[in-house]
Amino acid sequence: VLKPIRVPNPEQLHTCMDDAEGFTKVNTLEWYARFDDAEPAPVMPAEAPASGLRCEGGNACPEDGIWWTPARTDSRQPFQKGDIMPAFHDSSYGATIWYRDANPRDQ
Template sequence: MLERLLKSYVDNRGKPPDECMRHLPYFKTLKIFSAPTETRSQLMAEYLDDWYHASRREPYYDSHKKGDQFTGYWAWEAAAITYILEIDDASYRSAKFYPADLVDFARSINAPLAAQPVPENVGLRAKSGTACPKTGVWETLDIPLQHRRFEQGEIMQATDAAYGLTVWRYLSA
């Protein structure tokens, strides 16, 4: 299931497997991906009807009976599949475990439905503690800002970093 979701966003993923590592309930989503557009809504409704019972081997199953830590049950994968495959969810919006608000939000911000080319103005980035991928002047995405020149292959370090991990952004040669 995850490979099918990723395929929409990551090029060259290859053919996804025909089985799921977590069998129930997720293998039931595979037929939704391969179904004709006009039957996907019905298949998702059926999936959601059976979702809780099919989740009986999952660690969250019956967690509402196990103390004060219960946070609710949500078929997050149903929202992701609905959004990515652009399924009309009118017939199952009120399904008990379907996070309709999440799908509404993704649709409201026009989240990308497929892999998008990286805009040219998005700069090269590298984590502190890794080898510099390109010689030049780099800037930390930290407070306070730091500017430093690194040679390719040099380990990129930040001093006085406010956060546990510093990310460097390439500025110029």
């Protein structure tokens, strides 16, 4: 995971250690590469299944219920599974993320 963001030409990690040798160019590179030959990480699924509690605007609603978004004031409204959740691109909040109300109250 970290290999792509590794410093391409690292200097020594730490050379000012009174009681120890400190890092050299060689063991600095060894330290950076210490996990390179490790067993590869398990492949994660491309997309986790929807939990039914959160949905991004523009996607299909994963579950019937009352939904709300912090991207728009007074946004609570019912959606049915499969409805396309609105995305408010003009919102100063940022991305439109809808949340299913776990305790819906009377409308």
